[in-house]
Amino acid sequence: MSDLPIELPDPELTGRLARALDVEGKIPHALDALGPIRGRDVVLVDGDGGYRARQLSALGARLVVLERADGVAALEAALGAGLATVAVAVGESAATGLPDASADAVVSCWSSFRGRDEAEIREADRVLRPDGRLLVLHDYGRDGVSRLLSEDRPEYAGWSRRDGPFLAGGFKVRVIHCWWTFSTLDEAGSFLRDAFGDRGASTAATLVRPRLSYNVAIYHRTRPGADG
Numbered sequence: 001m002s003d004l005p006i007e008l009p010d011p012e013l014t015g016r017l018a019r020a021l022d023v024e025g026k027i028p029h030a031l032d033a034l035g036p037i038r039g040r041d042v043v044l045v046d047g048d049g050g051y052r053a054r055q056l057s058a059l060g061a062r063l064v065v066l067e068r069a070d071g072v073a074a075l076e077a078a079l080g081a082g083l084a085t086v087a088v089a090v091g092e093s094a095a096t097g098l099p100d101a102s103a104d105a106v107v108s109c110w111s112s113f114r115g116r117d118e119a120e121i122r123e124a125d126r127v128l129r130p131d132g133r134l135l136v137l138h139d140y141g142r143d144g145v146s147r148l149l150s151e152d153r154p155e156y157a158g159w160s161r162r163d164g165p166f167l168a169g170g171f172k173v174r175v176i177h178c179w180w181t182f183s184t185l186d187e188a189g190s191f192l193r194d195a196f197g198d199r200g201a202s203t204a205a206t207l208v209r210p211r212l213s214y215n216v217a218i219y220h221r222t223r224p225g226a227d228g
Contacts, residue, residue, distance in 0.1 A: 003049035005110050005139050005216075006149065013195050018051055020191070022178045027137065027216060028055040030176045031107060034220045035133050037061040040104035043127060045093045046111045050078035056107070057086050064098065066091040094119040101129045109137040113219075115154065116165035128223040136166070136219040140175050144212040147203050148196045160217055171219040182210040 004021065008014045032038050038060040047053045047065035057063050063086045067075045076088050091097040093112035106124045113120055113136040124134045139145070141156035158164045160173060167173060182188035188210040192200030203212070 003047075003051040003109070005145075008195055013191070014049075016191050017180070017195070018049070020180045020182050021214070023181045024178070025055070026176050026178050028052075028059055030174060030218055031056070031135055031137070032059050034135055034174060034218060035105045035107075037105050037107070041102065043096065043098065043103045043106045045096075045106065045108040045113075047075050047079075047088065050075055050080075052107075052109055053079060053086055054083070057083050061085065061105075063087070064089050064103070066093075066096055068092070093117075094123050096123055096127055098127050100126055103127050103132060104129055105133045105135060107135045107137070110139070112136075114138075115159065116169045121169075125223050130223065130225060132223045134221045134223070136171070138217055138219065140215040140217040143215040144203065145180060145214045148192070148199055155217075166219040170224075171221045174218045174220065176216050176218065178214045178216060180212040180214050185210045188212070 004014065004017055008017060035042070037056060040061060042056060042061040042063050044053055044056060044063055044065045047067050053063055053065045065075065065086060065088050067088055067090065069090045072088055072090060079086060079088070089097065093108060094117065106128060121134075128134065138159060139153070139155040140160060141153070146156055159166060162168065182191065185207060188207055189201075189204035192204040192212075194200070196203070
């Protein structure tokens with residue numbers, strides 16, 4: 001589920017959210033600024049849907065997208081032809097199956113590195129070249145979208161604290177202020193009601209523009225040197 005921050009009950013709703021989320025492209029450009037990823041060898045963990053892979057490829061990344069064995073065919077179909085700089089491989093964050101020092105950046109969006117998992121960190125460090133970058137995208141909260149979701153999500157509390165698993169573990173953080181943007185208020189209200197029921201309806205009633213504020217955090221870390 002790396003393409004989207006939440007899992008929705010049907011593909012039609014998923015498509016509607018994908019079309020609304022970060023239409024300005026702030027997330028991929030922030031990943032490039034922190035990597036960089038343009039013209040680099042990049043590993044994308046969990047490519048379900050292909051949306052993020054297409055974005056990073058469009059920015060010039062040479063991309064290996066990791067997917068579960070049972071999802072490879074669907075991902076390749078979603079990506080389609082014409083992406084010569086994108087390869088799909090079977091693997092996951094703690095066991096990529098990729099060669100040592102083969103990537104300039106490892107990117108994870110929402111589904112992996114949920115807190116600090118030492119097995120995932122070790123695997124990323126093994127795959128990264130010296131001074132390679134690990135970029136982990138998660139929700140940050142303090143926004144309109146968080147009103148739709150559970151208040152006790154760890155993304156909204158401990159993860160961004162100084163003593164949390166990322167900042168206390170050598171990561172830095174950059175917060176990106178994005179939007180869920182719809183064409184009209186009616187479209188926004190329809191989606192929110194269909195996807196989130198009563199909570200979505202109450203949120204839709206507060207909107208004066210067809211968009212919902214959405215903040216994400218990119219936790220970023222440079223691979224330590226051989227003596228680090």
